[in-house]
Amino acid sequence: MKTRVWGVFALCAGLVSGVQAAELLSFGGGSLHFERDLGHNEFNYGLGYERDWSEDISWSVGVYKNSIRRATFYGLANWYPWAWDSGIRAGLSGGLMTGYHKSPVIGTLMPTLEWRGERLALQAYVVPTIKPYVDGAVVVQVKYQFRR
Template sequence: MFVRPSLSCLVSALLALPLAAAAAPDDAAAPDAAVSTPEIWLNVGGFSRHFDRSNRYNERNFGFGIEWRTSEQFAFMAGVYDNSLGKHSQYAAVNWQPWSLGPVKLGAAIGVMNGYPSLKRGGTFFAALPMASIEGRRFGINLGIIPSMKNVDGAFMLQFKLRVN
């Protein structure tokens, strides 16, 4: 029997990751400049632009998300949104961005999500996508690329975010 996790389960798992990382020995941690105060960012979903324009996808993917940046390289993300198929999706991920090009942080978001009928019948699956972020004092953006695969039409993804602390 497959049990679909609720958003509260996904958020709880996401919040447990930093605690586990904090419990790791200091010598096991990779060198990473910690931000002076963890940054909390909110978003209201985002927009997508699909590579295959012949399908009529929902490209206004509104919802709610939170991002907790604990260092220059790591942010923990969770949220809900209306996906490109008009279904509700939930996600929890780690945004690992070890490279930068000027103000642009580059890396990948790796985590779990659900709500796509062609993948695990809408259930939870692992996902990874290249992610770039630009963050100012109060406003930022995340830009991701969803790769085209067997059951997935690829797209560009854009999120606008607001820092609340």
């Protein structure tokens, strides 16, 4: 199973390797769950890589410690059809994730809001509740842009 996860990670990284665009590192973040009494881990440290595909599409891959205290590997496509001059943009993120209840790999589609400054960025996702697989939350992560 771990070999397949790393294979998906390598495939996603390879898809973005030929594009000349911004590259960012993400550093996990925090989550606030809708069901407050379930004892979730809300400090979700991790490391990810993101690369712009175009002005409104990016790809991201990474790993973090999820809310049920397991490692989650992910590959996401991020689409931002709405953007404002202030560096804020909104859209959807979707892809595959591991490490959650009842399934080795789950699909996800999440509303996403991002602010990008000169080097730093903040991104917020709304993770939908999909019982019995995922408990919903608002997730915020910090990103650092190391290349344009």
